[in-house]
Amino acid sequence: MKQDRITIYRAAAIRDAQGTHARPGAVAVKHGRIIASGPTDSLPKRLTKNAHFIDRPDELILPALVNAHAHLDLTPIGPIPFSGRFTDWLREVIRLRPTEPKAIIDGVRRGMRMSRAAGVGHLGDIAGSTAAVMGRRQAPDDTVIPGVSYLECFGLGENQASTIARVQRALEDLPFETRIDHHDRGAVLGLGPHAPYSTGKDVYKAANRLSHQRIYRLSTHLAETPEELQFVREADGPFAELLKELGKWDEAIKPAAKHPVQWLESVLKHARWVLAHCNYVDDEHIDILQKTGTSVAYCPVTSEYFGHTDHRYRDMLDAGVNVCLGTDSILCQPSDEAQPMGILPQMRRLYRRDQTEPGTLLKMATTHGMLALEFSENDATLQKRAPAVFAAVKIDPDDKLDPLVQALLNDHPVTSIDATHSEAV
Ligand SMILES: [Zn+2]
Numbered sequence: 314m315k316q317d318r319i320t321i322y323r324a325a326a327i328r329d330a331q332g333t334h335a336r337p338g339a340v341a342v343k344h345g346r347i348i349a350s351g352p353t354d355s356l357p358k359r360l361t362k363n364a365h366f367i368d369r370p371d372e373l374i375l376p377a378l379v380n381a382h383a384h385l386d387l388t389p390i391g392p393i394p395f396s397g398r399f400t401d402w403l404r405e406v407i408r409l410r411p412t413e414p415k416a417i418i419d420g421v422r423r424g425m426r427m428s429r430a431a432g433v434g435h436l437g438d439i440a441g442s443t444a445a446v447m448g449r450r451q452a453p454d455d456t457v458i459p460g461v462s463y464l465e466c467f468g469l470g471e472n473q474a475s476t477i478a479r480v481q482r483a484l485e486d487l488p489f490e491t492r493i494d495h496h497d498r499g500a501v502l503g504l505g506p507h508a509p510y511s512t513g514k515d516v517y518k519a520a521n522r523l524s525h526q527r528i529y530r531l532s533t534h535l536a537e538t539p540e541e542l543q544f545v546r547e548a549d550g551p552f553a554e555l556l557k558e559l560g561k562w563d564e565a566i567k568p569a570a571k572h573p574v575q576w577l578e579s580v581l582k583h584a585r586w587v588l589a590h591c592n593y594v595d596d597e598h599i600d601i602l603q604k605t606g607t608s609v610a611y612c613p614v615t616s617e618y619f620g621h622t623d624h625r626y627r628d629m630l631d632a633g634v635n636v637c638l639g640t641d642s643i644l645c646q647p648s649d650e651a652q653p654m655g656i657l658p659q660m661r662r663l664y665r666r667d668q669t670e671p672g673t674l675l676k677m678a679t680t681h682g683m684l685a686l687e688f689s690e691n692d693a694t695l696q697k698r699a700p701a702v703f704a705a706v707k708i709d710p711d712d713k714l715d716p717l718v719q720a721l722l723n724d725h726p727v728t729s730i731d732a733t734h735s736e737a738v
Contacts, residue, residue, distance in 0.1 A: 319343050319364040320701075320732060323353050324374040325708055326716035329695040330676040336716060340374060342701040345733035350695040369705060372728070373716040375675070376693045377434020377702035378656035379460075379682025382532070382589045382610035382639025385424030385438045386410070386417050386445040392648040395618055399538050400551040402619075406644065407559075410441065417441070418448035424643070424654060425449065425456050431655030432704025432727035434693060436460040437532060437587065437610070437639070437686050439505045443483050449500055450491040455731070457493050461530045461686050463505030466516060469556065470565035473515040480504065480519070489527060503530030508537065509573050510544045510552035513566075517580045524584050530687055532587040532610070536573045536594050538619070545573045574598035581605035587685045589639060591629075592621040599625065599632050608635040608685035611677075613662045614650075615641035626663075630673065637681040651726050657706065664721040671717045701732035 320342045327338030327350060335352040341360050342348065349356055390409045395402055411417050421438075428436055440446045440462045449462050464483060468476025484502070493499035504520040506512040517533070524531050536542065543550040548568040556562040569576045574594060578601050580586070587608045594602075602609065611626045626636045638659045640646065646653035660674045679693035692699050707725040708716045 317343055319348070319360055320367060321356065321361065321364045322367050322369060322374060322703070322730070322732075324369040324372050324705070325710040326373045327375075327695055328373060328675065328717050329376050330672065330680045331691075331694045331696055333695045337710075338374070340695055340701070340703070342732045345701050347695060347697055347699045347701055349697065371707055371710055372705040373708045373720050374695070374730070375432075375704045375706070375717075375720075376679050376695055376699065377704050377729070378432055378678045379435045379637065379686070379693050380428060380433045380640055380654070380656050381437045381587060381608070381637040381682040381685045382612055382641055383424065383428070383436055383438050383654065384441070384642035385421040385428075385436075385449065386441045387420070387642040387644055388424035388427065388654075389416065389420040390642075390644055392646050392650075392653065393644050395620075395645075397620075398551070399540055399619060400555045403555065414442075414444035417444040418451075421445050421448035422452050422456060425452055425458055427652070427654040428458055429456065429731070430729055431652035431657070432729045433458060433654065433656060434700070434702040434704075435683060435686060435688060437503075437530075437682075438462050439465050439532065441465050443487060446487055446502065450488070454493065457500065459493050459499055460688070461501055461503040461532075463503035463530065463532045465505040465507055466520075467507050467511045468516050469511060469513045469561060470563040472561070472563070473513045476512075476516050477519040480516075481523070484523065484529075489529075501530065503532060505532045508534040508541065509576060510541050510556070511561075514576070514580070517577065521580055521584045530587070531584055532589065533577075534590055535577065535588040536598070537590040537592055538621075539593060541573060542593055545569050545571060545576050572598060574601050578605070581607050585687065587637075589641070590616065592616055592624055594625060596628075599629055599634060602629065602634045603632045606635075608637060608681070610637050610639040610685060612639040612641040612645075613659050613666075614647070615645035617662070618645040626677075627667070627669065635681050635684050636677055637685045638677050655727055657704065657720070657727050661721050661724075664718075671715065671721060674721070675717065701730075703730040703732075704728075705730055
């Protein structure tokens, strides 16, 4: 007769953002889920008696991390240098991005494999096409990552009505949710109006309406560059030039005389949104983000790549805004980064640059991300019933320094542990 096997991971330390903090620590797993965690000698005998032990004596075990903003379909391009002008960079992306469905699907899968290998357990992906959505869903089980595929849409001025009709048609052909074995919930569908310089307010409002019909998650890029602020305020500047060059300009595109956050406020009020970046916001805009329950996906490495400084993520957190972490696309990651789709490099950047409190970084990298993606926060912890997917990082067990601080200061890659397939033996 088969027995339910318990596997216990014993590590130099374990830590999550919900109070688990043990050194040494252990996590007990059964049927792919955590059944207990804590100091190694605290696990009850009934669990340890017939358990199978896996020892990780020089590693810190964290819950798998959450990447709340990625562009998996751009993975094949790899890192590219930034020329100094955002609109030139966009032209380059338009030129380089895969357009054939097979190439898109392959790119998405490659991005997922890299993300999983880097210890990412949930992911919010901006899918540039229906092929990118399907590529994520049809991948083999050991590659798929739960989370959201935000179907990206573009359409300004007079093109908005046709954009909305196109999105509605696309949604009819896409399954809302694909379950993933051994995880609570699979990959679900979201909508991603691209940004205020490519997508009009009617499209954002339609996304809200659609989200109410079927709980589509919502995300967009907002307040990313000074050029975007200029475009929303004045309908002028480099983005207006780019639109004219692409033949996307028409007379229905008008200045809003507002900051992008104010411009979108009425939309943010009526649904939950995840805003990527928010590099350029003032106190009054942070207030709006807080009041509307909006999440911000901050991508520190990408932000620096484009030369943006002084991101106000700590002010946002202090104001009660849910700030999580993202990579954005691989294009903006350093070419010598071993795990460009990982979230630990984002945490390391913030710790080393800003000395942000490690526990805060861990929240941003786990539970805050889950809140943004509208998944159970518990699933990115080491608490009972969370899926047994972990991010392990080498540390020195004899070093008195806090294990998480060690992981933030060293450059060891993350080892991904997926024990969600540990079934009865
Ligand atoms: Zn992005």
